[in-house]
Amino acid sequence: MAANYHGLLSEYRAVEQPVPEPLDPREWRAIVCAYAAPNMEDPQAYMDWLLASMNRDIRVIFLTPPHAVSAGAPPAVRTRVDMILERFGLAYTQEQTTAGNLLAYGTTGPHMQYERPLPAVPPLFDGYVPTKPQRHTPWLTVRNTSSPSGNAEGIAVAVSPAGGLALPEYVYWIDPADYRHKWYLDPFAFLSASLGLEGMPALTPTTLNGKRIAMSHIDADGFSGFTNVDKKSNCATVMMEEVLKKIDFPVTASVIQAEVDPELSGNVRLMETAxxxxxxxxxxxxxxxxxxxxYWDANDKQKIALFRDKLGLEQYGIPVAGYSFDPKRETVDSCQWITDHLTPADKPCRMMLWSGSCDPKPFVMKHVYDAGLLNINGGDTIYDQHNDSLTGVSPLFKFVGPYVQVFTGQANENILTNLWTGPYHAYRYITRTMERTGSPRRLMPIDAYYHFYSAEYDASLQAVKDVYAWIATQDVAKVFTSAYIPMVMDFTQATVERDGAADVISGYGTCLSVRYEDTSTLPDLARCTNVLGYEVQPQGLFVHLKRGAGQARIVRAASPDNRQPYLQSATGWVDDFSHSADTIRLRYEGFGNGTVTLAGLPAGRAAIVSHNGTARSLITSLTGTLTIGPVRSGTLGIHLK
Known part of the structure; x- marks a missing residue:
């Protein structure tokens, strides 16, 4: 999650596998080591690879004791560990104790005790001692009063130009009752300092032209289900009449083919409702x-044991007689059946919402990719007063082999209602997670994600309405889920590099927002290319990139002379942006009514705004901005008087 926030991608490798080929520093920023040493087959080859990577200016972060790999290994492995530690200005003394009466904290930096105070008594002293203090910044040290060398002070957490070190006992706390986690250290600051990210741009698919993305999707579970709201109807009909027809919001709705198909478990009435x-x-x-x-692998013994033995469930929620798992039929063929039988001609079904444990394997994902389908689900982010830790915030996606599985913005009501056992109104509290994943850092988009069975009870149906009512109060860019998914996929393909004074963003596709945490410098628009504008917000400086361009260049300055029209924000896409002395033209595309705010204009000037055949008069603000709204998709012309 913290890596995605900083605009980085993560690829996981098991240490029992052969070491990778040499890494290209233009593509790789760091190696994060969180290995279990007994699982490593060739520790010497692994350490040689780490050293070779560091020689290419690739940093290393240890979230496990570096020396653990040398236990029982040839002496050459310990030598290589010592060489790596020397890059951090550290040495290992082999002193280690958990005797709390002998230990005390030394340095405790401002980025420690982030979500939870450190234990009153240090749980561990491990003998990583400074040899060249100028090579690292200690965040946490522990003193060992029983050390043979005197009152030894060891590093527990430190950052360095070589990377970072955090002993696992000081990374996060685990609740012994329910195994929930809380951070001891600030993961954002630790990653930034360890990787030298200060001042670096971060692409983000959470934002469009300064506005936070907001979307919604419905899993089909309960589509045909009984509802106490209208006992003569079903959940899908009630959801349609009570919610979908009444909200001004884009929603992705799904069906399970076997549930609605009259040749299987469905009927004509369900087809008509769909x-x-x-x-x-x-x-x-x-x-x-x-x-x-x-579960999405019929041979997954762990999942079989979980669902069959513990939950009493077979593989399929809607059993079909004589059917054996077929990944193509579950994905590509089900989408095609929906297109052929249920959707209007201009709305083909091109999206998979994963079911169950949302764990598609590469052989399943290949069918989805080969057919050009989009996919989402999984992640289950919760960050509220009851789950009060950022460890509950998922990444934006995960790699499934070479493929990308996009995660949801927030969890659904099944989780908040304790697997649909109640309280049934609890989904309304997902708005707290939506708030906290938007500020102070914008980590996730807003995602109203639920099932059709939320129409089973008055309380659960009202909860869905409450969530949409809360979203309606937010200043967001409302998009269909099918627009957000490509933003995440393009996020995984884009590259960021420095070229002199410019940050060069290449291959960004539909991921059109770049965030800088440092707001002391702003884009110098005259020296930028394919940049529509920018806005400074509490979450940082957001720079808006031109859609359809292969590459953008961002050049910043302390006090740029941006006395030219530019886009400050918009609730949708802006294309064909052009301006002359007194005229600005652009094309806006968004859902429903939206707004466009321009900046860099003369203060207090009258403006005639033409939009889709109508005209109105406005006046620019004292700071040279002009907010136009409501606007709908179409062309805008602004003439300054």
Whole structure:
């Protein structure tokens, strides 16, 4: 999660596998070591690879004791560990104790005790002692009063131009009752300092032209289910009538083929309901699979044991007689069936919402990618007063082999209602997670994500309405889920590099926002290319990139002379932006009514705004901005008088 926030990607490798090929420092910033030493087959080859990587200016972060790999290994391994530690200005004395009566904290830096105070008594002294203090900055040290060398002070957490070191006992706390975690150290600051990210730009798919992305999607579970709200109806009909027809918000709705198909478990009435939902102008279609697999690998023994033995569930939520798991039928074929039987001609089904444990394997993802389908689900972010830790915030995505599985913005109501056992109104509290993942850092988009069975009870249905009502109070960019997913996928493909004074963003595709934490310098628009504008917000400086360009260059200055029209923010996409002495033209694309704010204009000037055949008069602000709204998709022309 913290890596994605900083605009970085993570690739996981098991240490029992052969070491990778040499890394290219233009592509790789660091290696994070969190290994279990007994699992490493060739520790000497691993340490040689780490040293070779450091020689290429690739940093190393240890989240495990570096020396652990040398236990029982040839002396050459210990020599290499010592060489790596020397880069940090450290040495290992082999002194180690957990005797709390002999230990005390030394240095405790400002980035420690982030979510939870450190233990009153240090849990461990491990003998990583400074030899060249100028090579690292200690965040946490522990004194060992029983050391043969006197009152030894060892490093528990430190950052360095070589990377970082954090002994696992001081990274996060684990609740012994429910195994929830809380950070001892600030993961954002630790990653930034260890990797030297200060001043670096971070692409982010959470934002569009300064506005936080907001979307919604519905898993199909309960589509045909009984509802106490209207006992003569079903959950899908109630959700359509009570929510989908009444909200001004884009929603992705899904069905499970086997549940609605009259040749399987469905009927004509369910087909008609699905068609009516997909015909709504604010709804786009998706598949929630053919049979709703609870797990996506029929040979996964651990998942079989979990669902069959502990939960009493077989693989399929909607069993089909004689059916054996077929990844293509669950994904590509189910989408095609929905297109052929349920959707309007201009709304083909091109999206998979993963079901069950949301764990598609590479052989499943290949079918999705080969067919050009989008995919989302998994992640289950919760960050509220009851789950009060950023460890509950997921990354934006995960790699599944060479493929990208996009995660949801927040968790759904099944989790907040304790697997649908109650309290049934609890989904309304997801707005707290939405708030906290948007500020003080914008970590995730807003995602109203739930199931059709939320229409089973009045309380659960009202909770869904409450969530949409809260979103309606937010200043956001409302998009369909099918627009957000490509933003994340393009985030994984883009590159960022420095070229002199310019930050060069290449291959960004639909991921159009760049964030800088440092707001003391601003884009010098005259020297930028393919930059529409920018806005300083509490979460940082957001720079808006031109859609459809292969590359953007951002050059910043302390006091740039940006006396030219530029885009400060918009609730949708802005294309064809141009300006002359007194005229500005652009094309706006967004859902429903939106706003466009321009900056860099003369203060207090009258402006005639033409939009989709209408005209109105406005006046620029004393700071040279002009907010135009409500606007709908179409062209805008602004003439300054």
């Amino acid at each position: 068609r009516a939902i997909f015909a709504l102008p604010n709804v786009e279609p998706a598949s929630h699979s053919f049979t709703h697999p609870f």
